[in-house]
Amino acid sequence: MKTRGLFLLFTGNGKGKTTAALGLAFRALGHGQRVAMIQFIKGSWKYGELESAKRFSDLLDFHVMGRGFTWKSDDLDRDIALAREAWRFARATIAENRHQLVILDELTYLVSYGMIPEQEVIDTLASRPPAMHVVITGRGAGQGLIEAADLVTEMREVKHPYSRGIKAQRGIEF
Amino acid sequence: MKTRGLFLLFTGNGKGKTTAALGLAFRALGHGQRVAMIQFIKGSWKYGELESAKRFSDLLDFHVMGRGFTWKSDDLDRDIALAREAWRFARATIAENRHQLVILDELTYLVSYGMIPEQEVIDTLASRPPAMHVVITGRGAGQGLIEAADLVTEMREVKHPYSRGIKAQRGIEF
Numbered sequence: 001m002k003t004r005g006l007f008l009l010f011t012g013n014g015k016g017k018t019t020a021a022l023g024l025a026f027r028a029l030g031h032g033q034r035v036a037m038i039q040f041i042k043g044s045w046k047y048g049e050l051e052s053a054k055r056f057s058d059l060l061d062f063h064v065m066g067r068g069f070t071w072k073s074d075d076l077d078r079d080i081a082l083a084r085e086a087w088r089f090a091r092a093t094i095a096e097n098r099h100q101l102v103i104l105d106e107l108t109y110l111v112s113y114g115m116i117p118e119q120e121v122i123d124t125l126a127s128r129p130p131a132m133h134v135v136i137t138g139r140g141a142g143q144g145l146i147e148a149a150d151l152v153t154e155m156r157e158v159k160h161p162y163s164r165g166i167k168a169q170r171g172i173e174f
Numbered sequence: 175m176k177t178r179g180l181f182l183l184f185t186g187n188g189k190g191k192t193t194a195a196l197g198l199a200f201r202a203l204g205h206g207q208r209v210a211m212i213q214f215i216k217g218s219w220k221y222g223e224l225e226s227a228k229r230f231s232d233l234l235d236f237h238v239m240g241r242g243f244t245w246k247s248d249d250l251d252r253d254i255a256l257a258r259e260a261w262r263f264a265r266a267t268i269a270e271n272r273h274q275l276v277i278l279d280e281l282t283y284l285v286s287y288g289m290i291p292e293q294e295v296i297d298t299l300a301s302r303p304p305a306m307h308v309v310i311t312g313r314g315a316g317q318g319l320i321e322a323a324d325l326v327t328e329m330r331e332v333k334h335p336y337s338r339g340i341k342a343q344r345g346i347e348f
Contacts, residue, residue, distance in 0.1 A: 008189075011332075015327050016197075016329065020190035020329075022196070023195065023199075023200065025197075026199075029226050030223055030227075031222050048200070048202060048204035051203075051206075052204035055229045056226075146333065151333060151334055152333040158185075161180055
């Protein structure tokens with residue numbers, strides 16, 4: 001039987017979406033599978049995983065696309081152009097078919113902000129190489145993405161340390 | 175300011191709890207922090223992360239405690255003894271204070287099955303080395319654990335591939 005890739009979606013307002021995707025990468029790399037991790041937003045400050053990624057440089061391609069833009073920017077046209085450029089890169093990575101697992105981290109925000117049509121994401125995933133697993137993370141995934149996905153977990157915030165006045169910690173970085 | 179460790183709890187019936195803990199390990203390792211991952215249940219079949227862990231053998235201690243017992247066993251006394259032995263090991267690891275992050279994967283089941291008193295877990299965490307981060311994962315975390323934790327995410331199952339008749343995939347292993 002030929003392996004069919006899964007489309008996994010981690011959404012919701014709780015912590016653990018990106019970290020769960022990282023964990024999947026860790027697991028897949030252990031099987032010797034090639035992994036592409038494309039970060040659309042969080043970008044440059046995630047020092048921890050970038051350092052860890054170096055130990056898997058033979059298998060893991062780690063791309064930080066969010067460095068150049070922010071949602072607080074005054075230049076909306078530039079932001080949209082950068083978002084679409086990041087999305088073009090992701091589509092090219094999928095089409096290239098060099099990876100068994102492709103992670104599109106925080107992609108939902110680009111859809112929520114109207115920078116990428118949801119249908120374009122659904123179509124890209126539907127026409128991906130059949131054995132490829134794809135993970136999309138981010139808050140507020142739309143109904144179309146939820147219907148298209150094979151597995152959907154909502155990470156629901158029950159309690160957050162900021163509500164207790166605790167600052168983000170090095171290594172944990174929540 | 176001295177760093178204070180966090181107690182994070184990933185619970186709920188959805189997928190992503192253990193994988194989120196793995197992702198945190200991946201991140202912390204990138205900071206050069208020492209990590210202990212203690213698996214209470216899933217055990218021997220998680221080939222992927224065991225292989226990946228080898229690349230971090232200088233920093234990551236990976237302990238699979240669940241190999242010897244199963245919830246379907248006929249020998250309940252033996253199961254309880256094994257569960258308590260695993261828990262003793264976890265407490266010793268915490269007391270030893272050699273790690274910045276300790277992950278107690280699927281520990282909630284031992285509490286749910288009445289093999290470990292919830293209060294014993296709460297007390298152990300309350301008296302841990304102050305800078306140590308601890309992650310507990312597993313379904314059905316009790317109210318006491320939720321109250322004691324700094325951060326709680328409920329991984330809620332929205333859609334599962336088995337409901338579509340899709341088998342577990344190598345590398346993804348859901």
